[in-house]
Amino acid sequence: xxxxxxxxxxxxxxxxxxxxxxxxxxxxxxxxxxNPRLQLHMKQVxxxxxxxxxxxxxxNEADQWRWEMTGLLHDxxxxxxxxxxxxxxxxELENRDIxxxxxxxxxxxxxxxxxxxxxxxxxxxxxxxxxxxGLIHAYSLMRPNNYEGMDLKGVKKRLKEKSFAxxxxxxxxxxxxxxxxxxxDELILFxxxxxxxxx
Ligand SMILES: [Fe+2]
Numbered sequence: 001x002x003x004x005x006x007x008x009x010x011x012x013x014x015x016x017x018x019x020x021x022x023x024x025x026x027x028x029x030x031x032x033x034x035n036p037r038l039q040l041h042m043k044q045v046x047x048x049x050x051x052x053x054x055x056x057x058x059x060n061e062a063d064q065w066r067w068e069m070t071g072l073l074h075d076x077x078x079x080x081x082x083x084x085x086x087x088x089x090x091x092e093l094e095n096r097d098i099x100x101x102x103x104x105x106x107x108x109x110x111x112x113x114x115x116x117x118x119x120x121x122x123x124x125x126x127x128x129x130x131x132x133x134g135l136i137h138a139y140s141l142m143r144p145n146n147y148e149g150m151d152l153k154g155v156k157k158r159l160k161e162k163s164f165a166x167x168x169x170x171x172x173x174x175x176x177x178x179x180x181x182x183x184x185d186e187l188i189l190f191x192x193x194x195x196x197x198x199x
Pocket of ligand 1: 074075
């Protein structure tokens with residue numbers, strides 16, 4: 001079944017600036033995502049988005065939350081409605097009159113699957129973090145001290161091993177780094193310490 005969204009416009013421009021509160025976003029996450037592993041993945045990506053917005057883009061707290069929220073909800077429909085991923089969460093956010101930029105970021109987090117190209121920096125970073133975050137987490141689970149002492153070399157070795165976390169698309173990671181204009185090394189070195197703190 002195709003996951004192509006077959007459209008490029010999401011939400012209404014008049015909804016710019018409308019975002020969910022943290023309580024509303026957490027409620028949606030808890031209702032829709034029952035699998036604790038997927039919940040953790042979304043919290044990890046949310047933390048990475050927030051940290052990048054703060055440290056690299058120097059955005060204010062309100063904008064950091066916009067980035068965080070896209071991370072927190074990007075896979076919200078994957079657990080219960082995988083055949084409607086990511087149509088269902090997009091429609092939900094459109095029905096709630098959420099800012100079109102946030103919806104666009106979620107719609108473009110897998111351009112090779114959904115057919116929507118990342119445009120803004122927020123779009124590109126969500127795409128860049130998504131798969132690599134998963135691979136680094138899988139690597140942490142097989143290390144005796146998890147994230148402690150994890151280094152660039154170890155992650156790159158796993159990345160080269162196609163059989164390791166085989167569902168993580170190396171193609172997506174390379175494409176995302178190219179689009180976001182960052183090196184894979186920079187991305188790995190950002191993810192390790194920021195993701196380690198998310199429980
Ligand atoms: Fe994801």
